[in-house]
Amino acid sequence: MFNMVCVPSIVMLGVVYVAYVLIGGVIFWKLEGDFGEKDIRLLLMNKQKLLSTYTCLELNGLEEVAKVIQDASKVGLSLKGNSTTDGFWKFTSSAVFAATVVTTIGYGNMSPRSTAAQIFCVFFALFGIPLNVVVLNRVGKYMIVIERNISTFLEGQTGRARCSHFFVHLVSYLSGALLFFIVPMVVFQLHEGWTFSQAIYYCFITLSTIGFGDFVADNNPDKVYPEWYSFFIACWIFFGLAWLALIINHSSDILEKLNTHLKQCWGGHQQEEHESSDNDTQLQQEDKVKQPSLTH
Template sequence: MDLKTLGCLIVAYFIYLLLGAAVFSAIEGPIELQNCRESQRILDEAIKNLRNGNLTENRLRYLVETMALFYENGIPLSQNISCENRNWNFQSAFFFAGTIVTTIGYGHITPSTRGSRAFCIIYALLGIPLFAIMFSGLSALFGSALKRVSTMLDNKEMHPFIQNLAIFFVFVSVGFLLFCFIPAVIISAAEQWEYSDSIYYAIITLTTIGFGDFVAGDNPHMVYTPLYRVMVYFWILFGLAYMATVINVLTERFRQRGLSIKKRLTGYEEAEGENGAENGQPTHSKTSSNGEDNISRENNAPNETSSLKNHSS
C-alpha cells in the first residue's frame, strides 16, 4: 500500500469517527443530561428529608436503587459535578467511537437506547473492516522500517537463535519505552494516577483487553483539553500498529528460520542417499530400473530367436 492510499484511508477513518461521535452525542447526550439532573434532584431531596428526619425506609430504598442505576449508566452522583454531558459530549463520544472500531471496548459507558444500540451495531460492522484495512497499511509502514532495522542488526557470526532473541529484545524494549513507559508518565500526571496504574492501563489498552477499570479522560473531577484526548487516541492507534508489526516481523523471522532448518535437513538426507549409492548400496530407484531392464530383455528374447531362424533359413 502506497503512502497516498494510506493517507486517504486515515482521513476516511477519522471522518468516520467524527460521524459516529456526532450521532452518539446527539442521541445519548440529551438523555444523559436529563438523567443527571434527575439524579441530582433525587439526591437533593434525600438530603433534605434526612435533615428534616423524614427519610423513611421506602424512600431510602428508592434512593439507593435509583442511585445504583444512575451509577451503572455513568451518571455523576455528586452535587459538585456539572451535568454538561460528561460522558456523551462530542469529545467523549469520539473516544467511544474509537473504542468500538478498534475492538478495545472499555465498557465504562454503553449505549442506553434502542436507537443508539442499533446504530452501534451497524457502526461496528462497517467501522471494524475500515479500521482493519487502514491498520494493515499502517502496520506495513511500520513493518518496512522494522525490517530495515532487523537487516542492520543481522550478524553472520552470531547464532541465528541468539540473533532472533536479540532482535526480539530490541524491538520489545523500544516498544515498551515509546508506547508504555513514556506515555505512562504523561497519563499519570494528567490523570493523577500512580505510575504503576498508568503502566497497567497502557498494557491493558494496547493488548485490546480493555477492562475499563482505568480509562484516560474519564475522571468527572478533571477538566480535559481536546488536545489531550486526541493525543491519547493517536497513542492508542500507533501503539496498536507497532505491537502488531513487531509480532508480524518476529513471526516472519522465525518462519524463515524454520524453512532454513528444513532445507538443511533435506540436503542432509539427499547427501546421505548419494553417499550410499557411491558405496555400492542399491537404492529403490536403481533396483526398479534394473527390474525394468530385465523385463525388457525377456520380452526381446523371442524376437531375437525368430530373427536368427530366419537368417539361417
Template structure:
C-alpha cells in the same frame, strides 16, 4: 498413505495444542482465584458493614429504601454517569469523549464503562462497528505488510557484508527502543501524573488497553474531581491507535528475529549445513559412468 500420516500428525498436534490451551486457562483460573477471591470477600464484607452502619446512623431510612438508592447508583454508573460529584460534571458525550468512544469501538477494546443508551445510538453502534472493525484491521495489517516489505532484506541478513548487518541491527534496535519508550514507557508516566495513579497502575492501564483487553477498571479522563483539557481523551485515543499500529509493525519482527537467532546459534556449525559454492563434491555426488556406455 502419506496423506493419512500427515492427517494423523496434524490431528495429534491440534489435540496437543488444545490440551495446552485448556491447561493454560485452568492454570490462570486457579491463580486468579487464589489472588483475588479473598480480597473480594473482604470488600463484600466491608460493604455490608458500611450499609449496616449507615442504617444505624440514619434511622429514617429502611433497608428497602437503601437498596433502591444503591440500585439507582449502579444504573447511573452503567450508563456512564459518575455518581460522585455533582451535575456539573463534564458530559461523556462531548466531541472529545465521543471520539474516544469511537476509537474504542473500532479497536474492539470496549472498556465497558460507557455505552450508547438510546435505541438509535445502539443501532448506529452496530453498523459503525461492522464497517469500522474491518477498516481498523485492514489499516493495521497494511502497516504490518509495509514493514515486512521494508525489512525484506533481513531475510538475507546473514549473507550481507558486515557493515550492512551492523547498520540493519542498529536501525532495528533504534526502532524498537524509540517505539517502546514513546508508546509503552512515557504514556504511563503521563497518565500517572494526570490521573493520580502509580506508575504501575499507569503501565497496567497501558498494557490492558493496547492488548485490547479493556477491563474498564482504569479509564482515563473519568475522575469528576479533576479538570482535564478538552482534547485529553482525544489524545488518548490517538495514542491507542498509534500504539496498536506500532504493535502491528513489531509483531512481524518476531519470526525475523528468531530466524537470525537460529542463524547465529552456536550449535549450527555443521560444515555441510551451508555448503560453499567452492566446496569439493562428496563421493555420493560425483557422477559415475554408466557400465553400458563406452
C-alpha cells in the same frame, strides 16, 4: 484424509492452549480469591455501618441511593459538583466511543441506550472492525518496511546480517515500549492520579483491546483535563495498537516456527522409524534367501 503428521501437532497445541488457560485461571483464583472474599466482608460491614449511622435510611432507601449512584456513573455525573465529564456524549466523547467500538476495546463506561443507537452500533461495528484491522495491518506493514530498510542499510555498512536484524528489532521494541508504555504511564500518573502499576496496567489493557473498563483515562468528572489530553490519547491508542499488533504478529510467527519445527521433528522421527522397519524387513528377506535349504 488427515495428514497423520499434522494430527499430533494439532492435539499438542490444543493441550497446551487448554493447559495455559487453566493455569491462568488457577493463578487468578489464588491471587484474587482472598481479596474478593475480603471485599465482600468489608462491603457488608460498611452496609451495616451505613444503616446504623443513618437510621432514617432503610434497606429500600439504600437500594434507591445505590441505583442513583449507578445511574450517575453511567452518564458521567459527579455527585460532588453535579457536573459531568467534559464533553460526555458530545462530539469528542462520541468520536472516542466510536474509536473504542471499531478497535474492540469497549471499556463499558459509555454505551448506547436508545434503540436506534444500539442498532446503528451493530452495523457500525460490523463494517468498522474489519476496516480497523486493515488499517492497522497496513500501518504495521509500513513499520516492517522501515525496519527492513534500516536493517538493509546497516547490513550494507557492517556486512553482518544477523547482528543488524537483531539490533534493529531490539531498538524497535525498546523505542516502542518507551513511546507507548513508559511515556503514557508517566502522563496518566500525573493527570489521573494513578500509581505507576495501575498506569502500565491500563496501557496494556487498552492497547491489547482487552478493555476491562476498571481504569479509563479522561473520564473523571471531578478533574479538569488539558485540551491536548484527548488528542494525545487518540494518537497513542491508534499508533500503539499498530505497534502492539506488530509485536503480537512477531510472537505468532515465533509460535508458528516452533510448531513447524516440532512437526518436522515428529515427521522425521516417524520417517526414521519407517525406514528402520523397512531395513529390518529387507534384511530378513535377504537372510531367508541366503539361508540353505535342508534336504534329507
